[in-house]
Amino acid sequence: MLTFNDPAKLQQWARLRRMKGEKIALVPTMGYLHEGHLSLIAAAKKKGAKQIVVSVFVNPVQFGPGEDYEKYPRDEKADFAKCRKAGATAIFLPSPRMMYMDDHSVYVNEESLSTGLCGARRPGHFRGVCTVLAKLFNIVNPHFAVFGQKDYQQVQVVKRMVRDLNFGIEIAVAPIVREESGLAMSSRNTYLSPVEQQNALAIYGALKMVRAKVRKVGKLPAATVRRQIAQFLAKNSLKPDYVEAVDAETLQPVEAIKKGVVVLIAAYSGKTRLIDNIII
C-alpha cells in the first residue's frame, strides 16, 4: 500500500494509473476507521477498482466553532494497518496546511439540499464537506467514490455537487454498518460512556419502530411520528437535535411517512451528537 502526504504527488500518481486504464476508487474518510469505513473499501473492491485510495483527513473547514475538531479521535497508525488489511492500495494522509494554504479563499457551496437537517444545525458544515471533496475529487480523479448511507444528507449533497459541477464521478453508497446492539458505527462512538452508549440505542430503536409500523399500516402522519420519536428519545435521556421525515431525493419534509421516505435523527447522548437514518 502506498502512502501519500502531498496532494500534488498523489494527483500525479493517480493520473498515471488512470492513463494505464486502471479503475480508481476513492474512499474519503476522517480516519479513526471502524467497520463502517472498511465496508466502503470492501464495496470499492467489489465494484472492481484496481486502485483504492483511502483519504484520512479531519477536515477543519467542515467543523463549526465549538464543535469537536480538536478532540476528534485520530489514530493514523491503526488506520494505516486497517486500510492495508482491507485491501486499499493507497492511503492519503495530508496535513491541514497541505490542504489549505494560509490564504485559501475558494469554497464550494450547495445551496438547496444542504440547508435543512444537519446543514441547518451545523452552519458551514456542508460548505466544508463540498470544498474538501471537490479537492479530493480533483486530486484523485477517481472513476467512483464510495460513501456511507449513515451520512444520508451528505450523500445527496455530494451527488448534487457531482452533477452540477460535472465531475463525471460515480457516487456509490454503502449501507449503514451497525454494532450488534444496533448502534450505527461512528468514530464519535468512542466518546460515549457505557451508559450513554446504552441510551443511544434508542435512536435506531425508534427508527426500526417507525419502519415496522409503516410496513403494517402503509403510512403514518409525519408530525405525530416526529413528536413520538422525540418523546421516546427524551425518555432515554437523549436530547434530540432534529427528527425529520423527508423525501429521499429532494430532502424536503413530507407530511406522510410511507415507502421511500427517509426518517433521520440527530440526537445528543451526553455531549456526543449522533446521527442515524432509515429508508422506509
Added chain:
Amino acid sequence: MLTFNDPAKLQQWARLRRMKGEKIALVPTMGYLHEGHLSLIAAAKKKGAKQIVVSVFVNPVQFGPGEDYEKYPRDEKADFAKCRKAGATAIFLPSPRMMYMDDHSVYVNEESLSTGLCGARRPGHFRGVCTVLAKLFNIVNPHFAVFGQKDYQQVQVVKRMVRDLNFGIEIAVAPIVREESGLAMSSRNTYLSPVEQQNALAIYGALKMVRAKVRKVGKLPAATVRRQIAQFLAKNSLKPDYVEAVDAETLQPVEAIKKGVVVLIAAYSGKTRLIDNIII
C-alpha cells in the same frame, strides 16, 4: 473541427483523447469572437496542444440583474468559422439548460481576490465565473486553459481557484489584443457608436500615460494618479466605474505605482461598460 452541445459527450471524448496521451487545451469564451479570442487559440497551438477546445457560452450566472445578458452579442455561425480557421479542433456550444439544470444548486465562490474591482461593482459576477469554469474544467479536463490578460482580475481569481481546489490545470495568459486605435478588443465594443468608440480611446490613453510617467520617474503616488485618470476619463465623456492601482498578485490597493503594479480601469462609454489594464 468537432462540434459538441452535450457536456457529457464532450467529457467522454476529452477523456478518451487524454487517455491517448494527447495534450488538451481549453479556451473558454462567451463567443462573438474577435482577434483577442483568436490569439488565445493561437497561444494554445503554440504551447503544443493537440486538441484545442473552444467553449462558446454566454454564462447567465455571471451576469447581474440589469446587466446585458439578454443583449450580449451572439453569432454562433461566425464563431464556428473563426474557430475552425484559427485551428481549434473542437467547439463546445451548450445551451443554458444543458449547463444549468432547473434545480442547479452548487456554486464556487472565491472570497478574497474577487471582492474588489469588478467583483465589488458586479456582485455575484465571479461566483458565476468560478462556477462555469469549474464545470468546463471538469468537462474538458484540459492540461491547460488560456485566458486573456484583459480580464486581469478574472485571471487571478481563476488561478486561485485552480490552486485551492487542486484542479491540476495550468493557466496560461495571453496579452491584451488592441484595435489599431489602442482600444482593447471586446465583444462589447460592438455596442459603441462611433463617438463612444472615439471617447473610449481615453482609457488606454490614460494607462499608457501612467506607464510612461512611471518609467521616467520610478514611482508615483496612487491616490493622485487615480484622481488624475478619473478626471481625464470624465473630460473624454467617460463615466469611470473604478480606477485602481493594485498589487499584481494579491490585488490589494497600493500606495505607490511602480514596476509590477497593475493599473485597472472600468468605465462607461455611453451605456457600455469597458475594462482595460496595464502592468507597469
